[in-house]
Amino acid sequence: MARAAPSLSNDDIAARFERLYRACYQDLLGFALRRTDRPEGAADVVADTFLVAWRRFHEIPPEQARAWLFGVARNVMSNHRRADRRSAGLAERLRQELTQVTTVEPEVPEEIRRAFRSLPESDQELLRLVAWEGLAADDLALTLGCTVNAARIRLHRARRRLAAALREPSLNR
Structure with a gap:
């Protein structure tokens, strides 16, 4: 029968997460900067990647944490691209709709x-x-x-x- 992994305290998890963050932040930022159009987009990718890592910390393979983070970052970028495409499509539909709208200001002396x-x-x-x-x-x-x-x-x-x-x-x- 397999033994359950010893549970970690919140302080231990926070310390391990901080080490992971410090070890991988620059690499992930460079990865995202090379694949996004804007630095703000890259920062969002990195932030969302570490958010996923925090939420799923117990799923990160200890010996492959960096590679796992790159996989998450790729998925995050894909999600951002899909959201950007949906947003662009919605903005275009809204622009088309707004070309049909006329505003009427009240008659004022x-x-x-x-x-x-x-x-x-x-x-x-x-x-x-x-x-x-x-x-x-x-x-x-x-x-x-x-x-x-x-x-x-x-x-x-x-x-x-x-x-x-x-x-x-x-x-x-």
């Missing part, structure tokens, strides 16, 4: 348009979210990542600045 454009971008966005997108205060708060009270205060201030801009003599030509 020129003096209001000028006053609106004179506001800070943050005020313009708040007012657009409410006027064009129809968001209520609670929806606005969620969109902005703030409390409902803070959203109401920001909206109130933006409206006040718009009213002040409308009263500016330079806009009333």
